Each structure stands twice: as C-alpha cells, then as structure tokens.
Amino acid sequence: MGYLATTNFFEDREFVDKWLYTIRTGELDLSWMKAGTEKVRPHVENPRRGLIYRDINLGSYGVEAIPEKVRLNRSFAPRGAEIPEGVPDAQPWVSRKSELWAHNTDGYYEEAVTRQWNATTDIPWDRLEGVELPEAAGKALSQLMTFLTEVEMIATDTPATWLPRLNPDFIEVKAFIAAQVMDEARHTEVFRKRALTTGFGLMKASPMNEMALKHLRDADSFSEMSVALHLVAEGNVLTLFRFSEYLSPTDVDKKIFRLVMQDEARHVGYGMQHFKWVLEHFPQKREILHGHLDEAENISFAGGAATELTESFIVLAGGGLKRENIEKGVRITTAFQLKQMQEHFERLEKCGMPERSSVDRSKLWAMFEMGKAAAAEAGIRF
Amino acid sequence: MAIRFPSTDYFNSLKKLMEADQARFRRLGFIDTTFGVSVTHNETSRDFVLTFEVFELKEVREVEKIDIAQVDFVIAGDAAVWRDMLENIRRNGEADAQHDLNTLAHFGEALKVSYAEPEGHDKLYRFMESIQEFFDLTSQIEVGF
Amino acid sequence: MAFFADKDYTQDQAVLDAINAVMQGNLTLHWIDANTEKVRGRASDPRRGLTYEDLDLGSYGFSSIPEFVRDEQSMVARGSEKWGRLPDMGYVVNRKSDVWSDNVTTLYEEAKTRRWAPAVDVPWAELEINPLASDLQAACAQLYTFLQECALVALDFPARWVPLINQEFIEQKSFMCSQMLDGARLLEVFRKRALYTGAGLGRASVTAEQGLKEWLWADTYPQGSLAINILLAGFMLAAYRQVAAVAPSRVDRAIMGYAMQDAARQVSYGTGALRYHLEHQPAQKAALSGYLDEAEHVMLALVGSPELLEPLIIISGGGLEGAQVKSGRESVVKFIRLVVREYLERVSAAGLDRRGNSRLPAIVDRVSL
Structure with a gap:
C-alpha cells in the first residue's frame, strides 16, 4: 500500500x-x-x-x-490547530504562500458557493422544443459546443491535479480550486447537453487545442499552471463566451453563456490576483513566468489554426455559408481574435507585467500588432 | 376541521402544502424516494407508502402491510411517539432537536428505521432536509389523533 | 515543463498560411459533415430538467461505454469524431468497472440540486442568542477540529484520482467534482463553527491522521473508494447523525443536517461502485477482502482517537458532570456499534461479506460500560 x-x-x-x-x-x-x-x-x-x-x-x-514559507504544518491539521508530534506528512508540493496566494481568494470562493447554478434545471431546455436552426448555423453551434465540452474537462483535471498538492494551511485556495473544479464540470455538462439537443449531435474533436491543453495540465508549478489556465486560457475563453453570447442563435444559448461567463470571470479574477501577488512577492519568478507565457502564448496562437473552431465561429457569426455570410463572419471573428489578444495583454499589464506588450518580449504581441494593422486596413474595429 | 393522523388525508394535506410551497422545496433539491410510514396503536399498525419524485410527494397510499423490498426504508413507531413529534411541530413551527426524525430514529429507540438495502436506508439521509421539512408542514394544519 | 507544443506556431509558415486562408474566407469546412450520430435529446420530465440520463443516447450514452476503454487516451468528448494527432493524457483508470456505479448520474444531478451555502444557510446568530456552556463549547471546537481533518481527506481523495480517470467516464468524473465542492463546503462550515463561539480550534489527532493517510494513499481507485467512500464516509455520516441527534444548538443541527446529505451521497456512490466492481470483476472479491484485512484497523484509529471520543461523549451527554458523562458514554457506545454494523451491512450488500473476516465486530464487542 x-x-x-x-x-x-x-x-x-x-x-x-x-x-x-x-x-x-x-x-x-x-x-x-x-x-x-x-x-x-x-x-x-x-x-x-x-x-x-x-x-x-x-x-x-x-x-x-500564514508565513511565506509554511514550515510547521505538513499534515491534515487545520490552520491554527495544535499539531502534536506524530502526525503524518501529507506530502504537499506547494508550501510557499506566494506560489499560490491571491488577494480575495476567500471572496471568490464564497461567491462561487452562493452562485452555483445547475445545468439541468436552470437552463430553459423546454424552450428548444420546435426550434430548428438552419443547417449550417446548427452544425456550427454544435461544433462550437463540441470544442467547449472537450476543453472544459481538462479545466477540471488541471486544477484537481494540484488540489491535493497544496499545503493544508492554504484552506481558502484549496476551497477555491475545489469550487472551480465543480464549475468546470458543470461547463462540460452544459455544453455537452446543448450539443446533444441541436439535432446534429457532437461534431469533430480539436487536436490542436487538445495539444495546447495538455501543456496546461503538465505545468511545472502551481503558479505556471495558474498563469496558463486562469490567465491565458480562461481569459481567452471569457472573451469567447462574451462573443458567443452575442452570437447566440436562441435565448437558451444566451442564458448558457451568461451563466458560464460569471464562473469564468471569477476564475480569471483569481488568476489575475494571483499573478499580481506572485510578481510582487516572489520577484525571482518573473523570468520563469515569462518563459511559461512564451509557451502559453504559442499555444494560444495555435488555437487560431484550429480550423474546426475558427470556421464554425465564422459560420455562426455570419449566419450561414453564403459569400456575404462568410465575409461578415470573418470580420466578426477577426474582431473577436484581436479582442482576445488585446485583453490578454491588458490583463498582464494590470497585474504588473507591462513589458510583455513588446515585440522583443512576446511573439504573440508581434502577431497582435500585425493583426491590428491588417484589421485597420480592412476597416475592422474591435 | 382537524385532520386525523395517521391517514391518507393527513399526508395529502401535507402534499398540497408542499406543492404550494415549491420555492422552499425546490431550494432543497430533488427528492426521489419511496418509503413507508408505520404507526402502531394497541399492537395494530396502519401502514402508508409515500412516493416522492423530483420536488413533490407524488403519491400516498395506505397498505395492508409494507413490503420492505418495495420501498427504500420504513419509519415505524408507536402512535404516541408520532403524536409527540407532530404536537411538537405544531407548537414550534418545526420539530425541535429532541423531536426531529433523525433524533427519534437514530438508535431505533423511539422510531425505528428498517430497510432491505443499505442504499435504501442512505436515502433517508440523502433527503433528510426535505423529509423533515415535509413533516414540519404539519405546523400549518389542525391535526387530530 | 513536462510538455511542449510540437512547434513554434507563430513561426510556422504552414500554420500561418492556414490561418490566413481561413481569415480570407476560404473555409475548409472539414468539420461540417462530421461522422457522428445525429440525435436530439429531450427532457423526459420537464420538472427535472435535462439530465444526463436523458442523454444516454446511442453512441453518446454512458450505457455504451465499453468495459475496457482501449482506444481513447485524449480529451475527446465521448461520441465526437476523432481525427488528427491527439495527445495521450496518461489516464491510469481505463476500466469502467473500476469506477462506475449505476447510481452515479442520479447522484451527480442530486448533488447539484441539493446545494447549500454555509455562510447563509446556517442560523449562526443562534449561537450568540443561546450561548453554550464553556465545556460544551470546548468540546464542539475539538470535535469540529477533528471533522476538518476528515473532511480534508475526503476532499483530497477525488482530487487525487479525477485527473487519472479516463475522460470517457465523464458522468462519474463530474460526480467526483461535486464531491470536491462538498468537501470544501464541509471544511468551511466546520472551521467556521469551531471558531465562531470563541473556543478556538483544538488539537489535531495523530491516530486519526495516520489512519486517514493510509486510506487516502490506497494503491488503486477501487481500494481507495472502498476506504474513503464507504469506510470514512460511513463513519462520518454516522457521526453527523449522532451530533444532529444530540445537537447542542440549532446551528449544529443545521450543519449536520446538510453534512449528512452530502455524506449519504458519498456512501451511496461507494456502495454502488463496489457492487458494480465486484459484479464485473468477481476475482477482486478476495483481493479487496485482503485489502480490508489490513485497512480496517484505521476505523479504530478514528473511533478510538481521544480527540473524537472525548468531545463526542461530552456533547452526547450534554456536559462534563458525572451523569452527563455516563449518558454520553452510553450514547457513544451505541454510536460505535452503529458505525461498524452499518459498514458491514454496506459492504455485504455490495457483495463483500466481511462478517467472518473483519476484526472490527470482535473489538467493538469489547466496548462496554
């Protein structure tokens, strides 16, 4: 044993x-x-x-x-209890506060507990009775839902991987992570359910995005995982949810995206607060995090090459497959992608990493600059 | 007019109150269980089977004898214990700590919980809040014994 | 980093060309005729909403998951079309009967509807209106310190396993995610209760923690599930019922009322999972029995821990006076017998009769007043 x-x-x-x-x-x-x-x-x-x-x-x-380095408690004892000799070592990997701490973690957790919703009963599924989406839009919606349900499960596995590795003194972070895991399970569920109510079923997997997500799960440290998951990936997904809500073909879809959005915003909020905390309290990590962001941004960019996602988004945004639909869809999708990148760099700047917004520091920034110029030429605003 | 306990009329009165207070029972969550209630008086028992589904009491029927294999669990007790519990609910608006179902049934000394399968038994605890609040609705009716 | 993307996409001409082509409106539409089953799920009962059971349809259904998941190691959603190079996520639990329980979808749906929030669903002010005697307060603080140690292990267990379980078992994994939230909520409510009356936290338990670590670190998921979802959760459920039955305050009664619902789901899953496991892998009966021969001693570490036993006697009897302690002892003896009896009933109902092998009944028989 x-x-x-x-x-x-x-x-x-x-x-x-x-x-x-x-x-x-x-x-x-x-x-x-x-x-x-x-x-x-x-x-x-x-x-x-x-x-x-x-x-x-x-x-x-x-x-x-809680000290910066938790030296005294490595057991299952709650923070502040008397810890007698002989308790076992729970083998935490993370016992350094700045490796995981964030201002307002307890607040994010309490908010999560009171704002739990239910994909089974809080979505008006009955309103889908008799709703027939046009084939192209319906398939595009199913493809988008297929992608979302695929990626959300890794968003449960990744934080769950770290949960038992966190020192028990960090109760509030453990609680927040547990709530996040449940949020993501609910997202997996709601997107799967929506795909299976379109009449088209699930569509195609997204290998490029799966490779990207493996990177999240296999991060070397909690901080690196958090930067890649909470800040980069969920930041991107939050923008995606906002655009998806805007493009939703039914009020049922709008409701779904509004609900998932509030969960995702909480996760991004924690990610930002943590990133800020680590930069302020663990300055030695800055270069390590830059290195991790290089990878995370590379992978984030790769998402744009996942045609099954980008194209379904274009079809959904344009409302069909005709030339004019596609043109409209491309303009909206371009705006969406630029918005994703813009918000990503804004978040980093707000957290204390303004130097990332530079072609010398970030290849994604260089792509963003090129994209902005091309969009301006085409008259696309975002 | 007082509704006699035990009777299907009594449980149906609670059923109506439960339906009228959907917000309260929806907040407590799904309740999916069929269980028996057995009330003994002078060595004769009157037995009822209650079927709860989703958020409501779907059906109540009086039976000759409860088939334990057909229900999740049976709560059985002397009429005096049940009466004591219901009068306590009437007085307080809800059962106090000495008169709630868990306390009365915990060691099987006041009310006795029997079951064929432990998973059926566990349903008593999975849905405890809903079941307790169902009986607590007695505070809103006149009960005769 | 343990995993790097296979290339620098920002510098890869083929990738850039592909992106440019799409963004110029030249779509491949390779996904539009996905080779998947066309279904339209509907809620069978609108009052209940759209459940996972409603979507147990064709190739998407959980009924169609094979016993051995041999060709799926990625994140692909069950039933969607696989193509291209997919990552191997390294799942180590790939056999349905190692994790599945027939009631798991029901329990997941139930967990979501029976949500509660410790901050607002517990009548905290009652403790100020009707303060407890100081001995009872101290006993409660100690008991809730102990329960936090148990709840932490109950939280860490699903977290340890969920990333290792194959993505195909999505409903089961989702249930485990709900267990994590349950665990966090219990940790929270026990901590708040322990601190609220002013007694502070008590002392951690060496014996309980030693035992809990042994259960938490079980080698396999079926072993761990047996230890955590049946032995530990069964013990905790009985403890919650005990405290609710003798509740020193409305606050304790409310807390235990909610806690018992969460724990009862956990044992229901544990019992169902054990039954499913043994039905499909009968040879494991001897192996799991052998595991329990070694692991059951931990139950003693819990019920015999002074950090549980003594405060439970005080709370059950209502105080520290002689008569109260006597009454408390009588109640706790019944509690200990209940824990062991219900444990043996559960494993027996699941197909593992321990009545001839377990050392627990004999040792519990020695407990007397």
Missing part, C-alpha cells in the same frame, strides 16, 4: 486499552482542552451575507498569519 500508518491499531494494545478504559470508566483525559491555540471571537460583519471566511480571519487563524 502507498502508505502504512505507523501503528496497526488492532495490534496497539495500549491504544485499545486506553480507548476501552475511557469508555468503561468515563475518566476523560481532556488534555485537548488545554490545546495551545488562540481564543478568538469572530463577529458577523454583515448578517445578510452570513458568516463569511473574512469574519473568521483573526489572529493565528487568519490568512495574514
């Missing part, structure tokens, strides 16, 4: 005898009552919001009390 407790409790006579004795006699040891832990008195700041993590952010239990 992967781990064996230091004692076989069936064989631990002293342990068993003490247990039986306590029950038989009622002589309680009560040493836990003298635990050397802090007594705090939380207060609900806003009764309408209930008891939130921020209300219990006090003294040794609070997030400010």
Whole structure:
C-alpha cells in the first residue's frame, strides 16, 4: 500500500486499552482542552451575507498569519490547530504562500458557493422544443459546443491535479480550486447537453487545442499552471463566451453563456490576483513566468489554426455559408481574435507585467500588432 | 376541521402544502424516494407508502402491510411517539432537536428505521432536509389523533 | 515543463498560411459533415430538467461505454469524431468497472440540486442568542477540529484520482467534482463553527491522521473508494447523525443536517461502485477482502482517537458532570456499534461479506460500560 500508518491499531494494545478504559470508566483525559491555540471571537460583519471566511480571519487563524514559507504544518491539521508530534506528512508540493496566494481568494470562493447554478434545471431546455436552426448555423453551434465540452474537462483535471498538492494551511485556495473544479464540470455538462439537443449531435474533436491543453495540465508549478489556465486560457475563453453570447442563435444559448461567463470571470479574477501577488512577492519568478507565457502564448496562437473552431465561429457569426455570410463572419471573428489578444495583454499589464506588450518580449504581441494593422486596413474595429 | 393522523388525508394535506410551497422545496433539491410510514396503536399498525419524485410527494397510499423490498426504508413507531413529534411541530413551527426524525430514529429507540438495502436506508439521509421539512408542514394544519 | 507544443506556431509558415486562408474566407469546412450520430435529446420530465440520463443516447450514452476503454487516451468528448494527432493524457483508470456505479448520474444531478451555502444557510446568530456552556463549547471546537481533518481527506481523495480517470467516464468524473465542492463546503462550515463561539480550534489527532493517510494513499481507485467512500464516509455520516441527534444548538443541527446529505451521497456512490466492481470483476472479491484485512484497523484509529471520543461523549451527554458523562458514554457506545454494523451491512450488500473476516465486530464487542 502507498502508505502504512505507523501503528496497526488492532495490534496497539495500549491504544485499545486506553480507548476501552475511557469508555468503561468515563475518566476523560481532556488534555485537548488545554490545546495551545488562540481564543478568538469572530463577529458577523454583515448578517445578510452570513458568516463569511473574512469574519473568521483573526489572529493565528487568519490568512495574514500564514508565513511565506509554511514550515510547521505538513499534515491534515487545520490552520491554527495544535499539531502534536506524530502526525503524518501529507506530502504537499506547494508550501510557499506566494506560489499560490491571491488577494480575495476567500471572496471568490464564497461567491462561487452562493452562485452555483445547475445545468439541468436552470437552463430553459423546454424552450428548444420546435426550434430548428438552419443547417449550417446548427452544425456550427454544435461544433462550437463540441470544442467547449472537450476543453472544459481538462479545466477540471488541471486544477484537481494540484488540489491535493497544496499545503493544508492554504484552506481558502484549496476551497477555491475545489469550487472551480465543480464549475468546470458543470461547463462540460452544459455544453455537452446543448450539443446533444441541436439535432446534429457532437461534431469533430480539436487536436490542436487538445495539444495546447495538455501543456496546461503538465505545468511545472502551481503558479505556471495558474498563469496558463486562469490567465491565458480562461481569459481567452471569457472573451469567447462574451462573443458567443452575442452570437447566440436562441435565448437558451444566451442564458448558457451568461451563466458560464460569471464562473469564468471569477476564475480569471483569481488568476489575475494571483499573478499580481506572485510578481510582487516572489520577484525571482518573473523570468520563469515569462518563459511559461512564451509557451502559453504559442499555444494560444495555435488555437487560431484550429480550423474546426475558427470556421464554425465564422459560420455562426455570419449566419450561414453564403459569400456575404462568410465575409461578415470573418470580420466578426477577426474582431473577436484581436479582442482576445488585446485583453490578454491588458490583463498582464494590470497585474504588473507591462513589458510583455513588446515585440522583443512576446511573439504573440508581434502577431497582435500585425493583426491590428491588417484589421485597420480592412476597416475592422474591435 | 382537524385532520386525523395517521391517514391518507393527513399526508395529502401535507402534499398540497408542499406543492404550494415549491420555492422552499425546490431550494432543497430533488427528492426521489419511496418509503413507508408505520404507526402502531394497541399492537395494530396502519401502514402508508409515500412516493416522492423530483420536488413533490407524488403519491400516498395506505397498505395492508409494507413490503420492505418495495420501498427504500420504513419509519415505524408507536402512535404516541408520532403524536409527540407532530404536537411538537405544531407548537414550534418545526420539530425541535429532541423531536426531529433523525433524533427519534437514530438508535431505533423511539422510531425505528428498517430497510432491505443499505442504499435504501442512505436515502433517508440523502433527503433528510426535505423529509423533515415535509413533516414540519404539519405546523400549518389542525391535526387530530 | 513536462510538455511542449510540437512547434513554434507563430513561426510556422504552414500554420500561418492556414490561418490566413481561413481569415480570407476560404473555409475548409472539414468539420461540417462530421461522422457522428445525429440525435436530439429531450427532457423526459420537464420538472427535472435535462439530465444526463436523458442523454444516454446511442453512441453518446454512458450505457455504451465499453468495459475496457482501449482506444481513447485524449480529451475527446465521448461520441465526437476523432481525427488528427491527439495527445495521450496518461489516464491510469481505463476500466469502467473500476469506477462506475449505476447510481452515479442520479447522484451527480442530486448533488447539484441539493446545494447549500454555509455562510447563509446556517442560523449562526443562534449561537450568540443561546450561548453554550464553556465545556460544551470546548468540546464542539475539538470535535469540529477533528471533522476538518476528515473532511480534508475526503476532499483530497477525488482530487487525487479525477485527473487519472479516463475522460470517457465523464458522468462519474463530474460526480467526483461535486464531491470536491462538498468537501470544501464541509471544511468551511466546520472551521467556521469551531471558531465562531470563541473556543478556538483544538488539537489535531495523530491516530486519526495516520489512519486517514493510509486510506487516502490506497494503491488503486477501487481500494481507495472502498476506504474513503464507504469506510470514512460511513463513519462520518454516522457521526453527523449522532451530533444532529444530540445537537447542542440549532446551528449544529443545521450543519449536520446538510453534512449528512452530502455524506449519504458519498456512501451511496461507494456502495454502488463496489457492487458494480465486484459484479464485473468477481476475482477482486478476495483481493479487496485482503485489502480490508489490513485497512480496517484505521476505523479504530478514528473511533478510538481521544480527540473524537472525548468531545463526542461530552456533547452526547450534554456536559462534563458525572451523569452527563455516563449518558454520553452510553450514547457513544451505541454510536460505535452503529458505525461498524452499518459498514458491514454496506459492504455485504455490495457483495463483500466481511462478517467472518473483519476484526472490527470482535473489538467493538469489547466496548462496554
């Protein structure tokens, strides 16, 4: 077995005898009552919001009390509890605060818990009865949904991979990641369900995007994963959701995109706050993150070459396959792609990495500059 | 007019109240279970089978004897225990900690939960809030015993 | 980095040409006649919405997942057309009967509808209106410290396995994702409850943590599921029911009411998964029984941990006075017997009769007043 407790409790006579004795006699040891832990008195700041993590952010239990390097807790003990000798090492990989911390993580988590929605009951699926989309638009919508359901599952696997690796002292981050995993499972579900209600079923896989996503899952550190997933990939997807909502052929699709958008915005919010935090508190990481962004941006660019996605977007945006439809679709899709890149660099700048917006630093920036010039020539605004 | 407990009229009254309070029960989530309620008085029992589906009580029927293989679980108890629980609900608007289903059935000493399959038994806990709030609706009706 | 894209796309002429062609309106449309089944799913019961069961259709359905998933290691959504070079994600759980349970889609849908939020669904103010005696407060703080340790392991378990399970089992993976949110919510509510009354957290439990790590680190998913989804979750469900039954406050009763719903889903999945596993892999009966011969001792580490036992006696009896402790002990003895009896019932119902092999009944028989 992967781990064996230091004692076989069936064989631990002293342990068993003490247990039986306590029950038989009622002589309680009560040493836990003298635990050397802090007594705090939380207060609900806003009764309408209930008891939130921020209300219990006090003294040794609070997030400010977490040191940059967590040296003392490597077990399953909750932060602030007394940790006796003999607890096991939970083998966390991430015990450095700046490797994962973000301002307002607890807020993002609490928001996620109260804003959980249900792909089964919160989408008015019955309104699709009798809705027949034109064949080209219907297939394009199905193809877009196929791509989205394909990529969302890796968005569950990637944060889930890191969850057990995070030191238990980072409760709020673990909770946020758990909520994100559930969000992404719901996204996988809602896009799959929508594809299977179009009448066309699922369409073609997107190999280019799958290769890109493997890069996310296989990041070397949590920070690098977060930059690639929360900031780059989900940032791009957030822009995609916004455009998709705009292009939605039915109010059911609009509702889907509005709901997924609020989840995605939360993930991007965490990603930005974390990126900012790591740049401020772990400056040595800046060059490492540049190196990771080089890869993430390369992969992000590759998404544009995934014709099954780009083309379906063009058909959906243009409303059909006629020449004029395609032309309209190309203009909207060009605007969308440039918007994605623009927002990506804006986010990096806001987080404290303005130098990325330079042809010397980023090949994607160079492509963005070229794209902008071509769009201006064609009279495309974004 | 008081509705007698136990009776199908009693459960159907709660069924109507449950339907009228959909927001409350939708918030609690799906409830999909069929279970038995057995009320014993003077060594004679009256048995009912309640079928809940989605957010509602779909059907209630009185039966000669509950076939335990056909239900998820059976909650059985003396009429006095049930009466005590329902009167407590009437007084408080909901069952207090000493009179809720979990407390009364926990060690099988006041109410007894029996089942053929443990997964059926687990449904009592999967849907506990909905089942408890269903019985708590008794606070809105007159009950006679 | 462990994985690099196969080329620098920004510098690859073929890629640039392909992008340019599309953006000039010359679409390939290679996807438009995808070789996939055309279906139109509908909600069988509009009150319930569109469930995964409604979409158990043809090549898309979970019923059509083969026992051995041999030709799928990528992220391709089940039923869509595969083409091109797809990545190998390195899944290590590729056999349906290692993870599947017939009730998993139902449980996933149930998990979503039965959502709750600790911040707003627990009547926290009650603890200020009706404060507990200091001994009870301290016992509650200790109990909730212990429960956090258990909840953390229950959270980490699905997270450890979900990335290793083949994408084809999407409904099952989704259920595991819901378990992660359940775990985070329980961690949150137990922490808030422990801290709210002013007693602070208590002491971590060496015995419980040693045992929990052994269960969490099980070698295979079926072993781990048995340990975490049946043994641990069954223990926790019984503990939640116990605390709800003797609840010192409305707050504790509300917390335990919600917690028991989450834990009951977990044991339902665990029992169903074990049954499915043994039905399809009967040879595993002996192997899993052998695993339990070694792993059941952890149950003792939990119920025998002073960090659980003593506060539970105090809470169950209502305080530290002699009569209260006596009453608490009586209640806790019943609780321990309940935990073991229900565990044996569950595994037996799933096809693994432990009644002749388990050492737990004999040791529990020694528990007396």
